[in-house]
Every structure is written in C-alpha cells, then in structure tokens.
Amino acid sequence: MSDRPIYLDYQATTPCDPRVLQVMLPYFTEEFGNPHSRSHAYGWRAEEVVEEARLKVAHLIHADPKAVIFTSGATESNNLAIKGVAHFYKAQKDHIVTCATEHKCVLDSCRHLEQEGFKVTYLPVNSQGIIDLKQLEEAITDRTSLVSIMAVNNEIGVIQPLAEIGKICRAKGVFFHTDAAQAVGKIPIDVDAMNIDLLSISGHKIYGPKGVGALYVRRKPRVRLTSLITGGGQERGMRSGTLSPPLCVGLGEACAIAEAEMASESARLTALRDRFYKTIQAELDEVYLNGDLEHRIPGNLNLSFAFVEGEGLMMGMKDLAVSSGSACTSASLEPSYVLKALGVEEDMAHTSLRIGFGRFTTEAEVDTAAKKIIQEVKRLREMSPLWDMHRDGVDIKSIQWAHH
Amino acid sequence: MAYSTKVIDHYENPRNVGTLDAKDTAVGTGLVGAPACGDVMKLQIKVNDNGVIEDAKFKTFGCGSAIASSSLVTEWIKGKTLEEAGAIKNTVIAQHLSLPPVKLHCSMLAEDAIKAAINDYQLKKSA
Numbered sequence: 419m420s421d422r423p424i425y426l427d428y429q430a431t432t433p434c435d436p437r438v439l440q441v442m443l444p445y446f447t448e449e450f451g452n453p454h455s456r457s458h459a460y461g462w463r464a465e466e467v468v469e470e471a472r473l474k475v476a477h478l479i480h481a482d483p484k485a486v487i488f489t490s491g492a493t494e495s496n497n498l499a500i501k502g503v504a505h506f507y508k509a510q511k512d513h514i515v516t517c518a519t520e521h522k523c524v525l526d527s528c529r530h531l532e533q534e535g536f537k538v539t540y541l542p543v544n545s546q547g548i549i550d551l552k553q554l555e556e557a558i559t560d561r562t563s564l565v566s567i568m569a570v571n572n573e574i575g576v577i578q579p580l581a582e583i584g585k586i587c588r589a590k591g592v593f594f595h596t597d598a599a600q601a602v603g604k605i606p607i608d609v610d611a612m613n614i615d616l617l618s619i620s621g622h623k624i625y626g627p628k629g630v631g632a633l634y635v636r637r638k639p640r641v642r643l644t645s646l647i648t649g650g651g652q653e654r655g656m657r658s659g660t661l662s663p664p665l666c667v668g669l670g671e672a673c674a675i676a677e678a679e680m681a682s683e684s685a686r687l688t689a690l691r692d693r694f695y696k697t698i699q700a701e702l703d704e705v706y707l708n709g710d711l712e713h714r715i716p717g718n719l720n721l722s723f724a725f726v727e728g729e730g731l732m733m734g735m736k737d738l739a740v741s742s743g744s745a746c747t748s749a750s751l752e753p754s755y756v757l758k759a760l761g762v763e764e765d766m767a768h769t770s771l772r773i774g775f776g777r778f779t780t781e782a783e784v785d786t787a788a789k790k791i792i793q794e795v796k797r798l799r800e801m802s803p804l805w806d807m808h809r810d811g812v813d814i815k816s817i818q819w820a821h822h
Numbered sequence: 823m824a825y826s827t828k829v830i831d832h833y834e835n836p837r838n839v840g841t842l843d844a845k846d847t848a849v850g851t852g853l854v855g856a857p858a859c860g861d862v863m864k865l866q867i868k869v870n871d872n873g874v875i876e877d878a879k880f881k882t883f884g885c886g887s888a889i890a891s892s893s894l895v896t897e898w899i900k901g902k903t904l905e906e907a908g909a910i911k912n913t914v915i916a917q918h919l920s921l922p923p924v925k926l927h928c929s930m931l932a933e934d935a936i937k938a939a940i941n942d943y944q945l946k947k948s949a
Contacts, residue, residue: 727860729885733825733833744860744885753860765857801839801889803864803881804857819856 423739424783428717428776429572429600430741435625435777438671442627445664453661454652464663471670475632478673479617480608485637487653488630488666492599493523495618495633498657499595500527502643503564504536511563517541517549518759520568524597545761546710547576554583558590565594569601573743573756573772574709575718577605584613593641599623603676604715609634615641621665625777626672630665683777687716690775690784695719697788702795708757708770717775722766725805726798731771734794738787743770825886826920832890837897840879842866850943854934861888861928865935867899869943875899875907887925891915891932904940
C-alpha cells in the first residue's frame with residue numbers, strides 16, 4: 419500500500435471489504451447455479467443464498483425483504499424508480515419533484531422524462547445544501563406522482579430531512595423515492611418510520627462489489643412501476659435478467675457488516691474528520707467548509723481553499739487521492755453544479771476539494787494528508803496573484819475581470 | 823489526466839515566480855483571466871533602454887497547465903525585444919508543453935498575458 423496514494427475519495431468508491439470478498443468467492447466457481455433454475459439443487463442453492471442476501475439488505479433499512487430487488491447499481495435503481503413510477507402512472511400524473519443537487523443519474527432521468535412531456539420541479543437548496551420543506555410542500559400538486567430527494571449528497575455529504583420529507587409525501591399521497599447510495603450503512607435508515615416508498619442502494623459505496631445495487635419498492639401501500647429491462651420476469655417482473663449470486667451475496671454481506679459496525683465506525687470517522695479539519699484550520703486561513711457540518715455523514719469534508727485552484731492543488735499532491743469541484747477536472751469545464759446550487763461563487767468552487775474518509779483510513783494517513791495539503795496550499799498561495807491581492811486588502815470582486 | 827513531463831517540471835520547479843515594482847516606469851504588468859474561470863495570470867516585464875526585456879516575473883492562480891504556461895513564457899521572453907516577445911503564439915506554447923485540447927486556453931492566456939504586459943509598459947512610456 420505504501421507506494422500508492424493515500425485514498426481519501428470514499429464517496430467515489432470504496433474497496434471491497436476482504437470479509438465481503440471471502441463470502442462471495444464460492445459462488446463464482448463450485449456454487450455456480452442459476453438462482454432461477456427450479457429443477458435441480460444447483461438452482462435451489464443459488465436461490466437460497468440470494469434470498470439470504472436480500473434479507474440482509476432489507477434488514478439494514480428495516481424493510482420487508484420481498485420489497486427489495488437487486489439491480490446493477492444505484493444508477494440503474496434511480497433510473498428504474500424515477501422513470502418506472504413516472505411511466506406507470508402517466509395517465510393520471512405527469513409531474514416529478516426533485517432537487518438541484520441530486521446525482522447526475524437522477525437529474526438525467528428527469529431530463530429524459532421532460533423530453534417525453536413530463537414536468538419536473540427542481541427544488542433549490544439553502545447555502546448549507548438542505549431543501550426547504552415548505553417549498554417541497556408547495557411544489558407538490560395533484561399531478562405529482564413522485565418526489566425524489568437524495569438522502570446524502572455525494573459531493574458535500576449533507577443529509578436531507580428524510581423523515582420530514584416522507585411525512586409530507588405521505589400526507590399528500592405522492593410516492594417518495596430517495597437515492598440513498600451515500601447514506602445506507604452510514605446513517606440509520608428506516609423505510610417505514612421515514613415513509614420512504616422507493617430507495618436506491620449501491621454496492622460499491624458500502625465496501626461491497628461494483629456492479630450490484632438494490633432498489634426498495636414498497637409493497638404496502640403498493641408502488642407500481644414500469645420496468646426498464648424486460649425478459650424472464652425476474653425480481654417480481656421489475657428487473658428481468660439472471661441475478662448474479664456472488665454479487666448479491668457480496669451486497670448482502672456488505673450490508674450486514676455496515677449494520678453491525680455503523681455506530682462504532684461512525685464515531686471513529688467523526689473523530690478522524692474532526693482531527694483533520696482542526697489541523698487544517700489551525701494552519702491555514704481562508705478555508706471554507708461547503709455544506710452543513712451538523713447534518714452531514716462523518717466521512718466527508720468539502721473544503722474551499724481560497725486563492726488556490728483545485729486541480730493545481732491536486733497536482734501537487736500525487737500521493738493523495740482526493741477529488742475537486744474545480745471545472746478543470748471535468749470535461750465540461752463547468753465547476754460543480756452542487757456547489758453552485760449552494761450559492762458558492764464560481765471562484766470559490768474552483769478552489770474546492772472533496773476529502774472522503776472511510777473504513778480503512780488510519781489516523782496516520784489523516785495526519786500525513788493534512789500536512790501535505792497545508793504545505794501545498796501554502797506553496798501555491800505564494801504563487802497566486804489573488805493571494806497577493808487578498809493580503810494587500812484588494813477586494814477581488816471589485817476588479818473587472820475579462821471572462822473568457 | 824496525465825501531464826507531460828515539461829508541465830510537471832514547470833509546476834514543480836516554476837521559474838521566475840515573483841513580483842516586480844508595478845510603479846516603476848520600466849515595468850509593464852499584465853493581469854489576465856478571471857477567478858470565476860479558474861485561472862488568473864499576472865505577468866510582469868522589466869524593459870531596458872534598448873527595448874529588450876531584461877527581467878520577467880509571474881504569479882498564477884490556476885491548474886498545472888496554467889502555471890506551466892506562464893512559467894515557460896517568462897523564460898522565453900527574457901532577452902527578447904518587445905516585438906519578438908509580442909510575436910509568441912499560443913500554439914507554440916501549447917506544442918512545447920504538449921497541452922491537451924481541453925488545456926489550450928492556458929496557452930492562450932499566457933499569450934494574452936505577454937501582450938497585456940507589453941501594452942501596459944507602452945502605455946506608461948507614452949504617458
């Protein structure tokens with residue numbers, strides 16, 4: 419591990435936990451049955467382990483296992499939930515409510531629906547990244563079939579008020595879907611207590627394998643959806659295709675471990691994050707936290723290091739694996755739309771880093787990372803004309819910049 | 823994204839970082855780009871009586887390619903006449919640093935910075 423960069427990008431993906439991999443392995447080779455084969459023991463055994471895995475996934479979110487279907491990942495789950503519900507109820511309802519900081523796969527599913535003639539309301543967020551419940555309530559009409567609001571944001575880690583959103587949706591008689599890819603296994607989720615009707619899960623965000631996820635689809639009251647993938651009618655007709663027992667078993671085990679360790683891991687990560695943030699704050703001025711600190715998962719920080727461009731900063735830290743909200747790291751050259759939705763000015767969005775801590779992050783790694791970031795920010799600020807202006811008391815916003 | 827060795831070299835060992843006295847009549851200052859676009863370059867030249875650039879300094883807010891582009895041009899323009907320096911084209915900068923298409927604007931900004939510094943110097947001279 420020592421010659422590889424320190425991994426601090428746990429919101430992008432997580433390594434598969436070796437304990438997860440161990441339980442998956444037999445299902446690639448000797449236990450290779452098709453879980454949909456009804457006529458022999460190979461199939462029965464495969465079905466049995468898939469159902470055990472389904473139980474573990476359901477248990478983590480306090481759901482009925484029959485209401486959990488396996489998918490290829492959260493992107494598919496989100497597509498299926500949003501397009502599936504919209505399409506099924508389109509004769510009566512043609513309106514979706516979502517929010518500006520959703521993951522691209524949610525926003526893009528909504529865009530596709532708009533092209534088909536559906537109407538979509540994109541709720542704004544406040545400067546801390548949280549939606550306004552009153553605005554949500556006002557946005558819902560008798561034409562609304564679905565509200566889709568993410569549980570935890572992938573860039574800034576802020577947690578939306580799920581129980582309050584669920585309560586409003588239930589009272590208004592609309593379905594509530596939440597993209598919980600970044601939330602499941604990290605914060606307690608209870609689909610009944612929170613009135614969640616559909617919930618998306620990703621395997622690789624919770625130390626499970628890539629290529630598997632799940633969608634919770636409530637049975638009472640029943641949520642209907644039009645499937646995206648048709649065929650043999652597996653997964654209660656909502657998602658055809660042969661299930662992969664090793665991937666399902668892996669997701670199940672990842673959920674079981676996350677559930678068992680949630681409280682202790684949450685406390686450990688909070689301590690690591692606070693240690694890191696305090697070190698940074700003690701050594702550097704003009705560092706700003708993007709998004710609410712209190713309503714936030716423990717493993718995320720999103721910091722703007724004013725007067726230092728994010729990509730330039732990352733280039734100096736080849737031994738750290740982090741990500742930036744800077745435009746320069748994206749093909750589109752647009753800075754993060756999430757930070758923009760918070761009202762973070764573009765110049766500050768260019769200076770942001772997302773730092774993600776996780777199960778395998780050590781205190782030594784956190785200390786090394788903080789030291790390296792402090793050193794590079796100081797070096798680059800000495801090279802930054804904006805830092806000079808700031809020190810000379812020049813208001814950078816007062817200058818007429820030529821935008822190109 | 824993989825950077826060329828020349829970009830990495832200039833990023834890690836930037837040449838001529840610093841500031842010249844902007845009030846000096848022999849000094850021209852160019853400030854181009856915008857914080858909102860993610861890159862700002864400040865390029866300063868000190869011109870002697872023969873119209874030759876005898877010193878150049880830069881400060882840049884931006885990605886590695888922007889820092890490398892400005893560092894490189896400070897090396898190039900030293901010892902050149904204003905006319906020669908003003909003729910440096912972004913394409914040559916981009917080619918020298920092997921900038922990918924998405925980073926071409928960094929080289930354009932460096933060309934603009936030279937022109938802006940020369941402009942500022944000439945404006946001061948004629949005043």
